[in-house]
Amino acid sequence: MLSRKIIKRKALNNSGSQKIPALIRKDLLLEIRQQYTFYGVLLYVASTIFVVYLTMGQPEEEVWNALFWVIQLFVCVNAVAKSFLQDSKGRMLYYYSIAGARDFIISKLVFNALLMMLMSLLSLFVFMLLLGNPLLHIIAFAGIGFLGGIGFSLIFTFLAAIASKAQQQAALMAIMGFPIIIPQILLLSKIAKAAFAPVLQAGLWQMVFLLVALDLLIIALAVILFPFLWKD
Template identity: 65%
Template structure:
């Protein structure tokens, strides 16, 4: 069986498991809706800068709840089974793809709820939609790699937080800075493309590190 076929089979497995375990997906959706509703009750419709900051903080919490569990929920017996049927690169790429799709869905749903309850102060909604997709992809890739590393430790949640803080804060700051151009009257295309290139380069580095490092974790 080719490598791409194994990746697609593993991806299909994760999607089917998520569909069967609907309580996890509904729990995340309830968390998103309730959090945004509380913000609406407390603040009404905030100004653009506050709206932007709140949106990306919510995306960070969504990613922790939705993506970070991908490795933490796999038992040792299940990992031994995967060890026998797939290679480490196939496995980690399938996890990256699955969490990417999951976080894209969650990001778009949260943007919809944000727009319905807190308004849409952005002047370029198309640009912000693209930034939201890019941000969802970036966050999912980072937390997938961190969850893979933390899954080999006893204090998984604590290690995930320790490893994630120095990596995710610069990324969130870049996303907040990039999305400001969707709210302002002046559009600076040069700055937008530079920050976008930084984020894409960072994403590529995370994928490369996952491919290089995960085989060592796979043997543990």
């Protein structure tokens, strides 16, 4: 009876609600210890925007908007896509012994979404500093930037989980990611135009709901499909 109580108590202590924050904290500590990765992404953002500034100066609104989302895409590839690619088989086996598949993938999705929100804010600041500020609604564009960063992070985290089980991982991510990310970039660029206009465009909220629906679909696919990869 005593051993059963101990087992039940351990099971409660190791519930998913406790594992997910612990896994997120683990990723945060690794990111803090490996600061060269974070600073490398920041250097990439600053240098890319600076090159754009040297070649184009302060571009028009549409070019400014397009450049922001293209750079955000490459920032996401550099910052988020490494989630599974840097984990060795031994480390994944250790995670398999202490956590479930759904807890693990949810923690990755949440951490990468928070990371991309920070990157989106920093990118917007550097954009406004070097390329000017054509925005009429800065807060609205920041919110759209957060939404776009979360969407990019969800897609590339899911793709990184799939590519980690195959050879030529980087090439596989590019092949799978291109047809998935294009619709989201088009939606984001159209939604973001509202931050440049004094009047809200028609159908704006429908496009926002569609973008959120795409993000929820990616989360559902990751939670459903990742356990099959987890067992491999």
